[in-house]
Amino acid sequence: MPDDLPARREVTDAMRPEPPLGMLLELTHRCPLQCPYCSNPLALERASDELPTEAWQDVLDQAARLGVLQVHFSGGEPMARRDLVPLVRHAAGLGLYTNLITSAVLLDAPALAALSDAGLDHVQISFQDVDEAGADRIGNYAGGHAKKLAAARLVRESGLALTLNFVVHRHNIARVPQMIALGEALGAGRIEIANVQYYGWGLRNRAALLPTRAELDAATEAVFAGRERLAGRMVIDYVIPDYYAIEPKGCMGGWGRRFLNVSPAGRVLPCHAAETLPGFDWPSVRTTQLAEIWNRSEPFARYRGTAWMPEPCRSCDRREIDWGGCRCQAFALTGDAGRTDPACALSPDHAVMAEAAREAEAPPPPFVYRRIGSNL
Numbered sequence: 001m002p003d004d005l006p007a008r009r010e011v012t013d014a015m016r017p018e019p020p021l022g023m024l025l026e027l028t029h030r031c032p033l034q035c036p037y038c039s040n041p042l043a044l045e046r047a048s049d050e051l052p053t054e055a056w057q058d059v060l061d062q063a064a065r066l067g068v069l070q071v072h073f074s075g076g077e078p079m080a081r082r083d084l085v086p087l088v089r090h091a092a093g094l095g096l097y098t099n100l101i102t103s104a105v106l107l108d109a110p111a112l113a114a115l116s117d118a119g120l121d122h123v124q125i126s127f128q129d130v131d132e133a134g135a136d137r138i139g140n141y142a143g144g145h146a147k148k149l150a151a152a153r154l155v156r157e158s159g160l161a162l163t164l165n166f167v168v169h170r171h172n173i174a175r176v177p178q179m180i181a182l183g184e185a186l187g188a189g190r191i192e193i194a195n196v197q198y199y200g201w202g203l204r205n206r207a208a209l210l211p212t213r214a215e216l217d218a219a220t221e222a223v224f225a226g227r228e229r230l231a232g233r234m235v236i237d238y239v240i241p242d243y244y245a246i247e248p249k250g251c252m253g254g255w256g257r258r259f260l261n262v263s264p265a266g267r268v269l270p271c272h273a274a275e276t277l278p279g280f281d282w283p284s285v286r287t288t289q290l291a292e293i294w295n296r297s298e299p300f301a302r303y304r305g306t307a308w309m310p311e312p313c314r315s316c317d318r319r320e321i322d323w324g325g326c327r328c329q330a331f332a333l334t335g336d337a338g339r340t341d342p343a344c345a346l347s348p349d350h351a352v353m354a355e356a357a358r359e360a361e362a363p364p365p366p367f368v369y370r371r372i373g374s375n376l
């Protein structure tokens, strides 16, 4: 192992964590869309590497025993899996709260009825923009926007809870007021205005996507105005890009504290971007029980809690609020996953954020669309 990789931590029984609250099942990396900000890794898994149905069902059984309460069926596009309905039924039968995170381009009336009958609780539909041409260009999928609108109306009519997710960046951030209006018109209980998070394909396309400070400030104003106007009727969640933050977000509620992620091939991670980190031998549900991975595996223990922290986090009052920020971002921007997240103004590396934000002032380069085997 090279000298600059973090040391492995010895795992003791005293370090045993609380059970995880939620689990993201990345059933597949296949997706009809090709969003240039996709949070999936650049090296996408092929269909032949995906876990089979029985293995996912076993993962759900183990998760319920471990204490998981919510499962999020995601991808890629989870509806690309033919066994989504039986998997939802299996999860619902275990008493788990089930959420489908989908592009919705495959979500027609029969598919929704089958999922609803299987016990699905909640649907989250991602939108690329509010206007058809812009949305279809970002997803590189003609006709996608119209299908999403139709699917959102079907979900509302079915009575299932609906969240709309708008991923914003320099090509659509000016239309945040129209995004809020679309959420209202579709009767969503919640919308998320989520700036791109710069991991995976988003990091690869950062120069094409990062908005300017002025664009972000206008969007923030629109969100605050929307929240005031729609208070009590629609919740508006808002995520800003870390590049303009002075405090980092409490990524995943802390490494290995609240959440786990299972990749299409069965690797278990503390977050969906963690496979970008070098020096980890990620455990797999193909060989190891989920409880063993959560409670006793070294990768989950490595950045759990506060003992691993360097200064300035080690002596900071916020260390059990944001847990030192995001390990994947620390690695992406400093080459060392064990450093304070550069999004924090107290980080010795904070200047790299401002430097990167200057990209937003230059004309955007073309998108590198997400696809398996893309020429990176």
Ligand code: SF4
Residues within 6 Å of the ligand: 031, 032, 033, 034, 035, 037, 038, 039, 040, 075, 076, 077, 103, 126, 139, 370
């Ligand atoms: S971000 Fe776009 S490409 Fe990635 S999984 Fe979602 S819809 Fe598909």
Ligand code: SF4
Residues within 6 Å of the ligand: 247, 248, 312, 313, 314, 316, 317, 318, 319, 320, 322, 323, 324, 325, 340, 341, 344, 345, 346, 347
């Ligand atoms: S110094 Fe560390 S713990 Fe304190 S705010 Fe910054 S990232 Fe969070």
